[in-house]
Amino acid sequence: MNDSAFHYVDGALHVEGVPAASLAEQFGTPLYVYSRDALTRAYRAYADACAGRKATVHVAVKANSNLAVLNVFARLGAGFDIVSSGELARVLAAGGKASYTVFSGVGKSAAEMREALEAGVKCFNVESIPELHALNEVAKSLGKKAPVSLRVNPDVDAKTHPYISTGLKSNKFGVAFGDARATYREAHDMANLDVVGIDCHIGSQITEVSPYLDAVDKLLDLVEQIESDGMSIRHVDVGGGLGITYDDETPPDIGDFVRTLLAHFEKRGHGQREVYFEPGRSLVGNAGVLLTRVEYLKPGEEKNFAIVDAAMNDLARPAMYEAFHRIVPVIERKASARLYDVVGPVCESGDWLGRDRELAVEQGDLLAILSAGAYGFVMSSNYNTRARAAEIMVDGERARVVREREEVKQLFASESILPD
Incomplete structure (x- = not known):
């Protein structure tokens, strides 16, 4: 097991104090199951390492946006990192505060900017010069000044899957490093923008600290140049992306990771800066399974x-x-295992969940797909007109439905056929 919240008792998988089989019997399958204890421990690992420092934790909503999951973090005092106005609505519905929320994303619309400004978000992480101009105009129309941080692309290789590497020159994200200083000067000259920080995010499922240290060094070099131009940078946002153990990966301990980065700020003479962390996968990934x-x-x-x-x-x-x-x-069965590809019923050859797995299994048995708490339900769809799974939160010996299973009739309730 990747997390002690998921463990076997006499050969039966449990989620905290609840047998997983009983959850499947009560709520059906497929079924997403989350552990409140696992969520809490992961968040506290970040928060405890930040304690006493000018450092804050902003949960990346895109990794798992279930209201109950977000509410667990909101109760613990978390901030949030969003990439859409829809995610902002979820944060507010879950008890989070707009004033603790940073708005990231490469393609914010004017309507989304307006909603976020009216709600009072903490900061906009801006990714291009056209976006700066758009945000300045929206802020002007509301008679406000928008707090902004530029997302700078430091061209650091996160050594991860190309689809989730976001800090290279070839990626769509952020302002090119070589253009950043001039872009800050342009932002500073816009009447309805308040330049407050600098931001980067180099990728996801990163299992080494060194790419972060490289990115921080490049950001701090840039901060020193920007401040020599007469601007003040109050915070540095190092993004998220810390990996988890899916198989045999060995990512750094969360607390050690945070302390190492904060120590590096001090080593560089920037210990007074406020530092933002934006974890997602490392908070929720191993806090969920799919039955x-x-x-x-x-x-x-x-x-x-x-x-x-x-x-x-x-x-x-x-x-x-x-x-x-x-x-x-x-x-667990006391029988010889065979090699299986675990596949689903969707009409695609790409519909597989695991290849070449040794399993002692019979028809009707239940399986648990581990490390499914991040980018699981949030990326699910209704392809093949399949209703999406229910989501359950386990808290000790109690299990609560935190999202009802969809019904097929819901999937086309908003559709209509042409009249005769």
Whole structure:
């Protein structure tokens, strides 16, 4: 198990104090299950390492936007990092504060800017000169000054999957490093913008500290240049992206990671700066599992297939990134294992959840797909007109439905056919 919240008792997988099999029986499958304890411990690892320092934690909503998950973090005093006005609405509905929220994203619309300004967000992470002009105009129309931080692309290789690497010259994100100083001067001259910080985000599922240190060095070099131009940078946002253990990865301990970065700020003579962390996956990834039931075991000439009731529409990461998730039995069997590809019922050859897995399994058995708390339900879809899974939060020995399972009729309730 990747997290002690998910453990076996007498051969039966438990989520905190609740048998996983009982959750599947009560709520059906496919089923997302989250542990409140795992969420809390991950957040506190960040918060405790930031304690006593000018450092704050802003939860990346895109990793898991369920209201109950966000509410757990809001109760712990978290800030949030959003990439849409829809995510802002979720944060507010979950008890979060706009004044603790930073608005990131490469394509904010004028309407989204207006909503965020009216709500009073903490800062806009701006990614281009045209976006600066648009935000200045929106702020002017409201008689406000928008707090801004430029997302700078430091051209640092995060050594991760190309789809989730965001800090290279070839990526769509951020202002080019060589253009950043001039862009700050341009932002400073706009009457309705208040330049308050600098931001970067170099990628996701990063398992080494060195790329962060490289990025921080480049940011601080730039900060010194910007301040020599007469501007004041109050905070440095180092983004998120810290990896988790899906298989055999060995990411740094969260507390050690935070303390190492903060110590580097002090070493560079910037210990007075406020530092923002924007974790997502490292907070929620190993706090969730996807339960699924084996529908059929299908032997083949070259492969054996375990066909389950979860599919690529429920968990897109394997099909999208060829991502690995451990798959374990909910009830362990004392039988010889066979090699299976675990696949879903969606009509696509890319509909697989795990390849070449040794499983002792029979038709009707339950499986748990681990490390599914991040980019799981949030990326799910209704492809093949499949209703999306329910979401459950376990808190000790209690389990609560935090999102009802969809019904098929809901999927086309807003559609209509042409009249005769």
